[in-house]
Amino acid sequence: MVTFAGIDFKNPVTLASGTCGFGRELAEYFDLSELGGICSKGLTLYERVGNPAPRVAETPSGMLNAVGLQNPGIDAFIRTELPFMRTLGTMIIANFSASSADEFALCAAKLSDAGVDMLEVNVSCPNVKAEGLAFGVSPDAVSAVTEAVKSSAGHTPVMVKLSPNVTDITVIAKAAEQAGADALSMINTLLGIRFDLRSGKPILANGTGGLSGAAILPVALGMVYRTANAVKIPILGLGGISSRDDAREMLIAGATLIGIGTATFRDPAIALKIARELEDA
Ligand SMILES: Cc1cc2nc3c(=O)[nH]c(=O)nc-3n(C[C@H](O)[C@H](O)[C@H](O)COP(=O)(O)O)c2cc1C
Structure with missing residues (x-):
């Protein structure tokens, strides 16, 4: 068992937001x-259809995605997905984003009232008041969002998900x-970004996208290591973990919990394997 931000997790392994939906598909495999916990797909106040296709492109040892936060909206999540997630017998972390500090607070209130175990605040989304610049690039904006979420989250622990950009x-x-932040x-x-050589245009319809998978492991380890030496609050480390030994490195770097994302696309049960192998290690 691992205690993290006051919550007891069975083990340190969680599924990363956006790579496991709400758990329905993976529950067919294991x-x-x-597992210690599961992070929901990124939620927003209202439903979002996401970006046009193509939304993913292959890269050496990873992938580029621009899904665009496709989700049913927080109220529909609470009505239809959360009751299912509660049956999974693992900690439920609700990942969400918004376009202003007030909207972040409203989302946090709805999700904590609905009884999720932890909130994960995605600050990589555009801030409408700062001309679309992501909240996560500004310490002042991250501070304002964190304060707003904390003030409306009640007793639900708040985890802030940082952008590496x-x-x-x-x-x-x-x-x-x-x-x-807890x-x-x-x-x-x-x-x-990646380009199609025939057309000279970006492969993703959105133009740019987010790189994930094995290629980013050393970057994630470096950032977790430096941050663990700079703060006292615990860290869930993720980025490129695809084996037990990657997970062990992340724990050595200073993480208390770890997340598995892109590796699940290659092997749907990889998180389970890593959780079992960590116990044996
Ligand atoms: C297809 C896809 C969708 C994602 N959606 C979200 C999201 O909705 N919210 C979020 O905070 N992170 C999202 N992420 C980021 C992952 O949760 C994770 O931080 C990142 O992919 C690094 O971990 P990995 O290399 O193990 O995938 C997404 C990643 C992928 C690949």
Whole structure:
């Protein structure tokens, strides 16, 4: 068992937001109750249809995605997905984003009232008040969002998910900690692009996308390591973990929990394997 932000997780292994939906598909492959927790797909106040296709492109040892936060909206999530997730027997972490601090607070209130176990605040989304610049690149914006979420989250622990697309991630991490975050998760995807050589145009309809998978493991380890030495709150480390030994490195870097994302697309049961192998290690 691992205690993280006051919550007892069966083991340190969680499924990363956006790579496991709400658990329905993966539950056909294995018993999710053997995992520490599951992060929901990124939720927003209202339903979003996401970006046009193509939304994913292959890269060496990873992938580029621009799904665009497709989700049914928080009220529909609470009505139709959360009751199913509660049957899974694992901790439920609700990942969400919004376009202003007030909207973040409203989303947090709805999700904590609905009884999710933990909130994961995705600050990689555009801030409408800052001309679309992501909240996560500014310590002041991260601080304002964290404070707003904390003020409406009641007793539900708040974890802030940091973007790696910044100059110094420890500055942002400290801003979240000072504003009252109970934990941090890191890293989200790295901004990238790929081009189709025939057309000379980007492969993704959105143009740019987020890089994830094995290619980003050393970046994630470096950022977790530096942040763990800069803050006191616990860290859920993720980014490129695809084996037990990758997970062990992430724990050595300073993470208390780990997340598995892109690796699940190659092997749907990889998180279960890693959880079992960590216990044997
Ligand atoms: C297809 C896809 C969708 C994602 N959607 C979200 C999301 O909705 N919210 C979020 O915070 N992160 C999202 N992520 C980022 C992952 O949760 C994770 O931080 C990142 O992919 C790095 O981990 P990995 O290399 O193990 O995939 C998504 C990643 C992928 C590949």
